[in-house]
Amino acid sequence: MVIRKLMLLAAVSLSLLQTAVAEEDAQIVERIDAQVRANAQWTQEAEQCPADLMPARRALEINAYDCNTADQLDGCLTLCTAGDAYSCLRTAVTLQQLGGDPAGFEPLYQRACKLGAASGCTNHAAGLYRADMQSERVQACAARSFTRACDQDDPWACTMLGMYLARGIGVKKDLPKALEVLKKSCKHGEEDPACSNALQLGASIRKTLDKAKPAD
Incomplete structure (x- = not known):
């Protein structure tokens, strides 16, 4: 029973500490925002x-x-x-x-x-x-x-540009060009979110292009 009470007190103390830290962080963020x-x-x-x-x-x-x-x-x-x-x-x-x-x-x-x-x-x-x-x-x-x-090799920029080209947002829709742009999104490897999103988008674009090909 004593151990349980000590564990409960420790949990309460930790919760209070986390709350205090969160409040302090929020104050810092608000101050930097204001600056x-x-x-x-x-x-x-x-x-x-x-x-x-x-x-x-x-x-x-x-x-x-x-x-x-x-x-x-x-x-x-x-x-x-x-x-x-x-x-x-x-x-x-x-x-x-x-x-x-x-x-x-x-x-x-x-x-x-x-x-x-x-x-x-x-x-x-x-x-x-x-x-x-x-x-x-x-x-x-x-x-x-x-x-x-x-153009300056920012991976997320290439992923976003690929999406814009694929959907025709702010530019003329151009699926082949979108695929070319997306090749530059994996600078930091496939685990980078910019790359994983580019790979998903690229796969979707290729499916669309395949469907648009005339049947033999």
């Missing part, structure tokens, strides 16, 4: 099409600063502010994963894009599309952004 929204240049640039801000070459990923938890966000945002593209990208990803406001993490994706992280362009283009799926202007912007990011 990003307060940066007028970043929020204004977030309204532009990523393809129009994307540099011709990718930035080199030299800084390996971790940004996987809320308590690392301040340091990562400092590096982002100083001009490190991948710190901007990692900050945006972590904010999104922790339930941050899109108004906080989308400008960071766009800043990452502007500084040369192709994945930032891909993520922000996808965010713009989700926010305004019915707009032909946004569809075309997203397609252009995925095209440029795919």
Whole structure:
């Protein structure tokens, strides 16, 4: 009986600790969100099409600063502010994963894009599309952004572009071209979600093309 009571007390203590950590993380996320929204240049640039801000070459990923938890966000945002593209990208990803406001993490994706992280362009283009799926202007912007990011070998950009080409979203429908684009989605192996999604989409496209072939 004593052991059970101790186990119960330990479970309660752990639950209280987890709640306290979650509340602290939420406060950090809210504070970082507010800092990003307060940066007028970043929020204004977030309204532009990523393809129009994307540099011709990718930035080199030299800084390996971790940004996987809320308590690392301040340091990562400092590096982002100083001009490190991948710190901007990692900050945006972590904010999104922790339930941050899109108004906080989308400008960071766009800043990452502007500084040369192709994945930032891909993520922000996808965010713009989700926010305004019915707009032909946004569809075309997203397609252009995925095209440029795919040209810089961003796997998810190639998967998204393949989907757009397969469905005719923002571009003319072109199934053979979609298959060519999807070949670039597996840069990081078949276990990468960008690749696994591309493989599924590619299989579906090939079935469609096979059905369209004239019978012998």
